[in-house]
Amino acid sequence: MSRSVIVLYVSLVILFISIPAHAAFGENKTITIPLGASNPHFETEAKFWYLPPVVTINNGDTVTWINSDNEIHTVTSGKGVDRGQFAQGKMNGTSDGYFDSGPFKPKDSWSFTFDKPGTFYYFCTIHPWMNGAVVVSNAIPDFATDAQGNKIEKFPVIQYSQGREIEADLTWEPHVILTGEKITFIFQFYDPQNSKILSPIEYHYSIVQNGTELFSADGATQFSGDYKYFIFKNPGPVEIKLEKIGGTDLSVVYSTIVFQNPSEVKTDIPIIQPARNIFLSQELQTVFIGPPIALLVFIVIWAKWGDKFRKKSRNITEKKSAI
Protein backbone atom coordinates (compact mmCIF):
# COMPACT_ATOMS: atom_id res chain seq x y z
CA MET A 1 0.00 0.00 0.00
CA SER A 2 1.51 3.33 -0.99
CA ARG A 3 1.80 6.18 1.49
CA SER A 4 -0.80 8.39 -0.23
CA VAL A 5 -3.37 5.57 -0.06
CA ILE A 6 -2.81 5.28 3.70
CA VAL A 7 -3.13 9.05 4.10
CA LEU A 8 -6.42 9.02 2.17
CA TYR A 9 -7.73 6.10 4.24
CA VAL A 10 -6.86 7.83 7.51
CA SER A 11 -8.51 11.08 6.42
CA LEU A 12 -11.62 9.21 5.25
CA VAL A 13 -11.87 7.43 8.62
CA ILE A 14 -11.47 10.73 10.50
CA LEU A 15 -14.16 12.38 8.35
CA PHE A 16 -16.55 9.42 8.75
CA ILE A 17 -16.43 9.41 12.53
CA SER A 18 -16.49 13.16 13.23
CA ILE A 19 -19.72 14.48 14.72
CA PRO A 20 -21.32 17.80 13.88
CA ALA A 21 -22.34 20.09 16.74
CA HIS A 22 -25.65 21.94 16.41
CA ALA A 23 -28.31 22.96 18.88
CA ALA A 24 -30.97 20.38 19.62
CA PHE A 25 -34.69 20.81 18.99
CA GLY A 26 -37.19 22.03 21.56
CA GLU A 27 -35.01 24.07 23.89
CA ASN A 28 -36.33 26.36 26.61
CA LYS A 29 -35.60 29.99 27.30
CA THR A 30 -36.62 32.04 30.30
CA ILE A 31 -37.62 35.69 30.38
CA THR A 32 -38.06 37.55 33.67
CA ILE A 33 -40.53 40.33 34.30
CA PRO A 34 -38.30 42.36 36.62
CA LEU A 35 -39.21 44.25 39.76
CA GLY A 36 -40.41 47.72 38.81
CA ALA A 37 -41.76 46.79 35.37
CA SER A 38 -45.15 48.19 36.34
CA ASN A 39 -43.62 51.64 36.86
CA PRO A 40 -43.29 53.64 33.62
CA HIS A 41 -41.15 56.39 35.17
CA PHE A 42 -37.40 56.84 34.88
CA GLU A 43 -36.78 55.97 38.51
CA THR A 44 -38.16 52.44 38.04
CA GLU A 45 -35.93 49.66 39.30
CA ALA A 46 -36.40 47.71 36.07
CA LYS A 47 -33.67 48.06 33.46
CA PHE A 48 -35.94 46.58 30.80
CA TRP A 49 -39.62 45.66 30.94
CA TYR A 50 -38.85 42.05 30.12
CA LEU A 51 -35.40 40.58 30.70
CA PRO A 52 -33.83 39.96 28.26
CA PRO A 53 -35.91 42.34 26.13
CA VAL A 54 -35.17 40.40 22.91
CA VAL A 55 -34.54 36.66 22.74
CA THR A 56 -33.60 34.65 19.67
CA ILE A 57 -34.85 31.06 19.54
CA ASN A 58 -35.43 28.26 17.07
CA ASN A 59 -38.82 27.31 15.75
CA GLY A 60 -40.25 24.73 18.17
CA ASP A 61 -38.53 26.20 21.25
CA THR A 62 -40.51 27.15 24.35
CA VAL A 63 -40.23 30.48 26.16
CA THR A 64 -41.23 30.81 29.83
CA TRP A 65 -41.97 34.20 31.37
CA ILE A 66 -41.55 34.51 35.13
CA ASN A 67 -43.29 37.34 36.95
CA SER A 68 -40.67 38.66 39.41
CA ASP A 69 -42.47 41.96 39.86
CA ASN A 70 -44.99 42.63 42.62
CA GLU A 71 -47.88 43.33 40.24
CA ILE A 72 -49.99 41.28 37.82
CA HIS A 73 -48.79 41.30 34.19
CA THR A 74 -49.60 39.76 30.83
CA VAL A 75 -47.55 38.55 27.89
CA THR A 76 -49.63 39.43 24.84
CA SER A 77 -48.43 39.30 21.23
CA GLY A 78 -48.70 42.59 19.38
CA LYS A 79 -47.38 46.07 19.98
CA GLY A 80 -47.82 48.13 23.11
CA VAL A 81 -47.29 51.86 23.31
CA ASP A 82 -43.97 53.51 24.04
CA ARG A 83 -43.46 55.54 27.18
CA GLY A 84 -43.86 58.82 25.30
CA GLN A 85 -47.20 57.75 23.83
CA PHE A 86 -48.32 56.57 27.26
CA ALA A 87 -47.39 59.95 28.76
CA GLN A 88 -49.63 61.57 26.11
CA GLY A 89 -52.56 59.40 27.18
CA LYS A 90 -52.37 56.45 24.75
CA MET A 91 -53.32 53.64 27.06
CA ASN A 92 -53.87 50.60 24.82
CA GLY A 93 -51.56 48.44 22.77
CA THR A 94 -52.69 46.40 19.77
CA SER A 95 -52.88 42.65 20.19
CA ASP A 96 -52.35 40.50 17.08
CA GLY A 97 -53.92 37.34 18.53
CA TYR A 98 -50.94 34.94 18.22
CA PHE A 99 -50.47 34.43 21.96
CA ASP A 100 -51.86 35.86 25.19
CA SER A 101 -51.01 34.71 28.70
CA GLY A 102 -53.84 36.60 30.31
CA PRO A 103 -53.03 38.22 33.68
CA PHE A 104 -50.61 36.27 35.82
CA LYS A 105 -49.63 36.96 39.40
CA PRO A 106 -46.24 37.68 40.97
CA LYS A 107 -44.06 34.53 41.19
CA ASP A 108 -46.26 32.79 38.60
CA SER A 109 -44.97 31.89 35.17
CA TRP A 110 -46.41 31.29 31.73
CA SER A 111 -44.98 29.37 28.77
CA PHE A 112 -45.50 29.42 25.02
CA THR A 113 -44.05 27.16 22.32
CA PHE A 114 -43.34 29.01 19.08
CA ASP A 115 -44.48 27.11 15.99
CA LYS A 116 -43.50 29.51 13.21
CA PRO A 117 -40.45 31.59 12.31
CA GLY A 118 -40.59 35.38 12.44
CA THR A 119 -40.17 38.38 14.72
CA PHE A 120 -42.87 38.55 17.37
CA TYR A 121 -43.42 41.62 19.48
CA TYR A 122 -45.38 41.39 22.68
CA PHE A 123 -46.52 43.68 25.47
CA CYS A 124 -48.45 43.79 28.75
CA THR A 125 -52.11 44.75 28.34
CA ILE A 126 -52.19 46.17 31.89
CA HIS A 127 -48.98 48.19 31.47
CA PRO A 128 -48.79 48.79 27.70
CA TRP A 129 -45.36 50.51 27.86
CA MET A 130 -43.92 47.08 28.68
CA ASN A 131 -42.61 45.76 25.34
CA GLY A 132 -40.51 42.76 24.39
CA ALA A 133 -39.77 40.65 21.33
CA VAL A 134 -38.96 37.07 20.38
CA VAL A 135 -37.08 36.35 17.15
CA VAL A 136 -37.81 32.82 15.94
CA SER A 137 -35.54 31.37 13.27
CA ASN A 138 -35.99 28.13 11.42
CA ALA A 139 -34.71 25.20 13.44
CA ILE A 140 -31.58 23.42 12.32
CA PRO A 141 -31.50 19.76 13.39
CA ASP A 142 -28.36 18.33 14.97
CA PHE A 143 -28.43 15.44 12.50
CA ALA A 144 -28.47 15.15 8.73
CA THR A 145 -31.65 14.24 6.91
CA ASP A 146 -32.55 13.23 3.39
CA ALA A 147 -34.61 15.61 1.22
CA GLN A 148 -37.84 14.29 2.80
CA GLY A 149 -36.58 15.08 6.30
CA ASN A 150 -35.83 11.48 7.33
CA LYS A 151 -32.85 11.21 9.64
CA ILE A 152 -29.74 9.80 8.04
CA GLU A 153 -28.74 7.22 10.64
CA LYS A 154 -25.33 6.32 9.34
CA PHE A 155 -22.47 7.75 7.32
CA PRO A 156 -21.33 6.98 4.72
CA VAL A 157 -24.69 6.75 2.98
CA ILE A 158 -24.70 3.59 0.86
CA GLN A 159 -26.55 3.44 -2.44
CA TYR A 160 -26.67 0.73 -5.08
CA SER A 161 -27.14 1.08 -8.78
CA GLN A 162 -30.50 -0.29 -9.98
CA GLY A 163 -29.31 -3.85 -10.54
CA ARG A 164 -26.93 -3.75 -7.56
CA GLU A 165 -23.97 -3.88 -9.92
CA ILE A 166 -22.27 -1.00 -8.13
CA GLU A 167 -22.22 0.11 -4.51
CA ALA A 168 -21.41 3.77 -4.01
CA ASP A 169 -20.61 5.16 -0.52
CA LEU A 170 -20.93 8.89 0.02
CA THR A 171 -20.26 10.99 3.09
CA TRP A 172 -20.14 14.70 3.55
CA GLU A 173 -18.63 16.83 6.25
CA PRO A 174 -20.07 18.61 8.15
CA HIS A 175 -23.09 16.28 8.05
CA VAL A 176 -25.58 19.12 8.64
CA ILE A 177 -25.08 21.44 5.67
CA LEU A 178 -25.38 25.19 6.20
CA THR A 179 -25.28 27.87 3.53
CA GLY A 180 -21.91 29.55 3.16
CA GLU A 181 -19.99 26.66 4.72
CA LYS A 182 -17.45 24.61 2.82
CA ILE A 183 -18.69 21.04 2.48
CA THR A 184 -16.47 18.10 1.59
CA PHE A 185 -18.12 15.24 -0.31
CA ILE A 186 -16.16 11.98 -0.23
CA PHE A 187 -17.11 8.91 -2.20
CA GLN A 188 -15.97 5.42 -3.01
CA PHE A 189 -17.20 2.74 -5.42
CA TYR A 190 -17.40 -0.98 -4.67
CA ASP A 191 -18.18 -4.19 -6.40
CA PRO A 192 -20.80 -5.51 -3.93
CA GLN A 193 -20.53 -9.12 -5.18
CA ASN A 194 -16.85 -9.33 -4.38
CA SER A 195 -16.62 -6.60 -1.64
CA LYS A 196 -13.89 -4.99 -3.65
CA ILE A 197 -13.06 -1.31 -4.07
CA LEU A 198 -13.44 -0.24 -7.68
CA SER A 199 -10.58 2.12 -8.39
CA PRO A 200 -9.58 3.78 -10.58
CA ILE A 201 -13.07 4.27 -11.99
CA GLU A 202 -14.70 7.08 -13.99
CA TYR A 203 -17.81 8.93 -12.92
CA HIS A 204 -19.92 12.00 -13.60
CA TYR A 205 -20.66 14.07 -10.51
CA SER A 206 -23.37 16.72 -10.18
CA ILE A 207 -25.29 18.71 -7.56
CA VAL A 208 -28.90 19.69 -8.22
CA GLN A 209 -30.92 22.05 -6.04
CA ASN A 210 -34.54 23.03 -6.65
CA GLY A 211 -34.32 21.66 -10.19
CA THR A 212 -31.17 23.62 -11.04
CA GLU A 213 -27.82 22.00 -11.62
CA LEU A 214 -25.36 23.89 -9.44
CA PHE A 215 -22.26 21.95 -10.36
CA SER A 216 -21.21 19.09 -12.60
CA ALA A 217 -17.90 17.52 -13.55
CA ASP A 218 -16.43 14.34 -14.94
CA GLY A 219 -13.86 12.63 -12.81
CA ALA A 220 -12.06 9.43 -12.03
CA THR A 221 -11.16 8.04 -8.64
CA GLN A 222 -7.48 7.79 -7.84
CA PHE A 223 -6.30 5.58 -5.01
CA SER A 224 -9.44 4.32 -3.21
CA GLY A 225 -11.94 7.14 -3.70
CA ASP A 226 -12.40 10.79 -4.48
CA TYR A 227 -13.68 13.98 -2.93
CA LYS A 228 -15.18 17.33 -3.95
CA TYR A 229 -15.74 20.63 -2.17
CA PHE A 230 -18.85 22.74 -2.45
CA ILE A 231 -20.33 25.84 -0.80
CA PHE A 232 -24.11 26.20 -1.01
CA LYS A 233 -25.52 29.70 -1.39
CA ASN A 234 -29.18 28.84 -0.81
CA PRO A 235 -31.09 26.62 1.60
CA GLY A 236 -33.33 23.80 0.41
CA PRO A 237 -33.25 20.15 -0.63
CA VAL A 238 -30.36 19.01 -2.82
CA GLU A 239 -29.48 15.90 -4.82
CA ILE A 240 -25.95 14.64 -5.25
CA LYS A 241 -25.69 12.46 -8.33
CA LEU A 242 -22.97 10.02 -9.31
CA GLU A 243 -23.66 8.91 -12.87
CA LYS A 244 -22.00 7.16 -15.79
CA ILE A 245 -20.09 5.09 -13.25
CA GLY A 246 -17.29 3.20 -14.94
CA GLY A 247 -18.37 4.62 -18.29
CA THR A 248 -21.74 2.80 -18.09
CA ASP A 249 -25.32 4.04 -17.56
CA LEU A 250 -25.16 3.04 -13.89
CA SER A 251 -25.96 5.80 -11.43
CA VAL A 252 -26.82 6.54 -7.81
CA VAL A 253 -28.55 9.57 -6.30
CA TYR A 254 -28.35 10.92 -2.73
CA SER A 255 -30.43 13.65 -1.20
CA THR A 256 -30.16 15.95 1.79
CA ILE A 257 -31.24 19.41 2.94
CA VAL A 258 -29.19 22.61 3.08
CA PHE A 259 -30.15 24.92 5.94
CA GLN A 260 -29.90 28.67 6.11
CA ASN A 261 -26.83 29.53 8.14
CA PRO A 262 -28.05 31.43 11.22
CA SER A 263 -25.06 33.77 10.98
CA GLU A 264 -26.26 34.81 7.51
CA VAL A 265 -29.86 35.47 8.54
CA LYS A 266 -30.61 39.16 8.34
CA THR A 267 -33.50 39.49 10.76
CA ASP A 268 -34.73 42.92 11.69
CA ILE A 269 -33.57 42.78 15.30
CA PRO A 270 -36.22 44.69 17.22
CA ILE A 271 -35.28 47.69 19.32
CA ILE A 272 -36.91 47.72 22.72
CA GLN A 273 -36.57 50.88 24.77
CA PRO A 274 -34.99 50.36 28.18
CA ALA A 275 -37.17 50.76 31.25
CA ARG A 276 -34.87 53.47 32.49
CA ASN A 277 -32.44 55.36 30.39
CA ILE A 278 -29.37 55.02 32.58
CA PHE A 279 -27.15 57.11 30.34
CA LEU A 280 -29.61 60.01 30.25
CA SER A 281 -30.37 59.97 33.96
CA GLN A 282 -26.65 59.93 34.84
CA GLU A 283 -26.04 62.79 32.45
CA LEU A 284 -28.89 64.69 34.02
CA GLN A 285 -27.54 64.07 37.50
CA THR A 286 -23.96 65.10 36.79
CA VAL A 287 -24.48 67.96 34.32
CA PHE A 288 -27.88 69.49 35.02
CA ILE A 289 -28.84 68.54 38.55
CA GLY A 290 -25.48 68.12 40.33
CA PRO A 291 -23.92 71.61 40.04
CA PRO A 292 -27.12 73.62 40.75
CA ILE A 293 -27.78 71.52 43.87
CA ALA A 294 -24.19 72.00 45.03
CA LEU A 295 -24.53 75.77 44.45
CA LEU A 296 -27.87 75.88 46.32
CA VAL A 297 -26.40 74.05 49.31
CA PHE A 298 -23.45 76.43 49.35
CA ILE A 299 -25.75 79.50 49.25
CA VAL A 300 -27.94 78.17 52.07
CA ILE A 301 -24.92 77.39 54.25
CA TRP A 302 -23.36 80.73 53.51
CA ALA A 303 -26.60 82.65 54.25
CA LYS A 304 -27.23 80.82 57.50
CA TRP A 305 -23.79 80.42 59.01
CA GLY A 306 -21.78 82.85 56.90
CA ASP A 307 -22.10 85.63 59.51
CA LYS A 308 -20.75 83.33 62.23
CA PHE A 309 -17.70 82.45 60.11
CA ARG A 310 -17.09 86.07 59.29
CA LYS A 311 -17.43 87.08 62.97
CA LYS A 312 -15.10 84.31 64.11
CA SER A 313 -12.41 85.31 61.64
CA ARG A 314 -12.87 88.95 62.61
CA ASN A 315 -12.50 88.02 66.32
CA ILE A 316 -9.33 86.09 65.56
CA THR A 317 -7.80 89.03 63.66
CA GLU A 318 -8.87 91.42 66.43
CA LYS A 319 -7.31 89.16 69.08
CA LYS A 320 -4.14 88.89 67.00
CA SER A 321 -3.88 92.66 66.66
CA ALA A 322 -4.54 93.03 70.41
CA ILE A 323 -1.57 90.74 71.15
Ligand SMILES: [Cu+2]
Ligand atom coordinates in the same frame (compact mmCIF):
# COMPACT_ATOMS: atom_id res chain seq x y z
CU1 LIG B 1 -47.77 44.55 33.22
